[in-house]
Amino acid sequence: MLNESFRFTPHLTLEFKIEEKDFFIAGESASRVKKTLQQLGMKQEIIKRTAIIIYEAAMNVAIHANHGILKVYIDPEVISIITEDVGPGIPDIELAMKEGYSTASNEIREMGFGAGMGLPNIKQCSDELEIQSRVGEGTTLKAKIHLHNKK
Amino acid sequence: MKEYFHSVTLDFEKCKGCTNCIKRCPMEAIRVHDGKATIMQERCIDCGECIRACPNHAKVAVTDSLDILNDYKYRIALPAPSFFGQFKEQGNVECILHALLNIGFDDVFEVALAAEIVGFLAHQYIKDKKVKKPMFSSACPAVLRLMQIKFPDLLEQTAPILTPMEVAARLAKEEAVKKTGIDYEDIGAFFISPCPAKVTEMRNPMNTKHSAVSGVIGVNVIYKDIIKHILTFKATNQEDDVKFHKATNLGMAWGYVTGESKNVNLDTTLAVSGIHNVISLLEEIERGELKDVDFIELQACTGGCVGGPLNIHNLFVGRIRLRELIKKCGTQPSYYTEDELFNFYNNRHYEATEPIQPKTVMHLDEDMSQAILKMERLDRITNDLPGLDCGACGSPSCRALAEDIIRGIAFETDCVIKLREKVKTLAEEILDLARIVPPAMADSSKKTGEK
Numbered sequence: 001m002l003n004e005s006f007r008f009t010p011h012l013t014l015e016f017k018i019e020e021k022d023f024f025i026a027g028e029s030a031s032r033v034k035k036t037l038q039q040l041g042m043k044q045e046i047i048k049r050t051a052i053i054i055y056e057a058a059m060n061v062a063i064h065a066n067h068g069i070l071k072v073y074i075d076p077e078v079i080s081i082i083t084e085d086v087g088p089g090i091p092d093i094e095l096a097m098k099e100g101y102s103t104a105s106n107e108i109r110e111m112g113f114g115a116g117m118g119l120p121n122i123k124q125c126s127d128e129l130e131i132q133s134r135v136g137e138g139t140t141l142k143a144k145i146h147l148h149n150k151k
Numbered sequence: 152m153k154e155y156f157h158s159v160t161l162d163f164e165k166c167k168g169c170t171n172c173i174k175r176c177p178m179e180a181i182r183v184h185d186g187k188a189t190i191m192q193e194r195c196i197d198c199g200e201c202i203r204a205c206p207n208h209a210k211v212a213v214t215d216s217l218d219i220l221n222d223y224k225y226r227i228a229l230p231a232p233s234f235f236g237q238f239k240e241q242g243n244v245e246c247i248l249h250a251l252l253n254i255g256f257d258d259v260f261e262v263a264l265a266a267e268i269v270g271f272l273a274h275q276y277i278k279d280k281k282v283k284k285p286m287f288s289s290a291c292p293a294v295l296r297l298m299q300i301k302f303p304d305l306l307e308q309t310a311p312i313l314t315p316m317e318v319a320a321r322l323a324k325e326e327a328v329k330k331t332g333i334d335y336e337d338i339g340a341f342f343i344s345p346c347p348a349k350v351t352e353m354r355n356p357m358n359t360k361h362s363a364v365s366g367v368i369g370v371n372v373i374y375k376d377i378i379k380h381i382l383t384f385k386a387t388n389q390e391d392d393v394k395f396h397k398a399t400n401l402g403m404a405w406g407y408v409t410g411e412s413k414n415v416n417l418d419t420t421l422a423v424s425g426i427h428n429v430i431s432l433l434e435e436i437e438r439g440e441l442k443d444v445d446f447i448e449l450q451a452c453t454g455g456c457v458g459g460p461l462n463i464h465n466l467f468v469g470r471i472r473l474r475e476l477i478k479k480c481g482t483q484p485s486y487y488t489e490d491e492l493f494n495f496y497n498n499r500h501y502e503a504t505e506p507i508q509p510k511t512v513m514h515l516d517e518d519m520s521q522a523i524l525k526m527e528r529l530d531r532i533t534n535d536l537p538g539l540d541c542g543a544c545g546s547p548s549c550r551a552l553a554e555d556i557i558r559g560i561a562f563e564t565d566c567v568i569k570l571r572e573k574v575k576t577l578a579e580e581i582l583d584l585a586r587i588v589p590p591a592m593a594d595s596s597k598k599t600g601e602k
Contacts, residue, residue, distance in 0.1 A: 010523040012530070031434055040522045041514040044304050048437070055438045076519045121439075
């Protein structure tokens with residue numbers, strides 16, 4: 001019998017590959033998704049938060065990990081932003097969430113990134129945030145924005 | 152109808168249906184269908200990129216002609232700062248201003264002078280922390296219209312000040328009322344414009360209810376007459392007692408990029424020109440960059456207003472001439488005293504009265520679920536297209552064609568590559584059919600291995 005969970009929900013998935021030190025893909029994917037959300041008629045405030053999360057999350061992968069993937073899932077209720085990376089992982093997630101805490105190399109900082117604002121920024125912009133990490137293996141970040149509850 | 156007035160229009164006869172313009176348009180607002188370009192009115196921001204791109208001069212900016220002067224008793228010319236960069240070394244500011252009088256104006260008022268007021272106001276707004284940083288210049292209407300569509304989030308950071316053109320018109324008319332006693336309504340103020348976006352701005356102003364500008368006349372419309380009068384002015388060497396030149400170097404430098412930000416005079420300012428540069432910078436700012444910058448000057452035309460599509464000379468020529476002219480003028484004290492400037496600031500005379508509204512022209516569908524379904528189809532069609540972005544279909548890119556297909560204004564076979572594939576498949580089918588021989592005509596000797 002068909003129940004609620006079988007009802008078809010229109011949805012979209014956008015995927016972007018992130019290579020190590022690819023600093024352009026973060027901006028590109030944020031712009032692409034922004035344009036998509038604008039065409040879907042999303043509210044400005046939602047678009048802005050989504051773009052910031054995408055940019056910061058993809059940047060984190062480019063800066064810290066070996067490589068990874070960014071997925072953006074959109075349906076009429078929720079936007080989920082997921083990054084999965086293969087990399088060093090985060091030993092202490094709580095510490096990493098602190099503003100200004102950063103393990104980025106001097107080289108990265110010289111380039112103007114790695115100020116330790118990425119994760120706090122993501123947290124501020126999302127309604128739900130889940131980070132799973134295994135040291136030496138990689139990190140998965142899942143951020144959600146609910147379209148019908150104003151943060 | 153009124154909402155979609157645009158200065159930039161197509162000269163149908165001249166358009167050859169080439170696709171040069173569609174790729175240059177920053178708004179992807181042009182399509183070539185049935186051999187002619189069409190501009191999507193709701194997307195056009197009057198930046199004039201297509202005017203520059205068209206090899207057949209089929210994109211034109213509609214401005215007023217000098218005939219409009221007849222509708223008013225007292226006519227004031229408002230020359231843009233960049234206007235003064237259009238003349239060879241023989242023209243000095245005073246004789247250019249006199250030339251304007253000779254072609255039918257009763258008075259002149261330099262927009263550069265109003266620009267100085269706008270620069271002062273912008274400086275004070277930031278100093279008094281009235282606007283979030285970075286504050287954007289609101290002087291270029293093409294940039295503001297771009298922001299309405301692509302960066303609605305950043306609109307609140309635009310300077311809540313009228314454009315120099317608008318301020319000039321109001322000041323000039325008020326002065327003229329005092330000077331002549333003629334009714335305000337009978338006084339016309341006409342902007343001498345390098346720019347189509349200013350025409351649109353006069354018709355449908357964004358941050359004020361009604362524009363005080365009575366008409367906008369393109370530099371190209373009056374250039375020849377002005378040159379003629381400059382030459383006679385030089386020949387007769389007439390020295391008029393009336394001096395019209397009141398602007399200082401600061402105001403005059405608004406004619407090229409960086410002039411405005413220097414006039415605004417704050418610790419950290421940035422000046423950007425060229426519509427595509429503006430777009431990429433605004434994308435970064437939208438993600439939270441440059442919060443430490445006080446003021447950003449944004450100009451749709453490369454090089455600023457001297458690069459305006461209605462100007463006669465190449466933007467670099469215009470810039471060097473304007474710079475030389477400014478050098479020649481030397482420094483003169485500001486026409487308005489500091490007290491007067493603070494008065495303008497405190498009585499909020501030249502402040503914007505209307506918030507600039509975002510425009511939603513990109514939506515695929517009003518209903519979110521429908522929009523998502525359409526977007527999914529759009530992605531699928533895009534992936535299926537060759538990705539050459541050749542423009543032969545009349546849309547600026549493969550993705551834009553996919554959008555047009557979704558919107559019902561184009562077909563997949565508009566793509567020449569797709570069409571070729573279809574023809575190939577069809578040809579193969581025809582060939583297959585042609586090889587089938589009716590049973591009665593079959594050559595039995597060739598039929599081996601059968602019965």
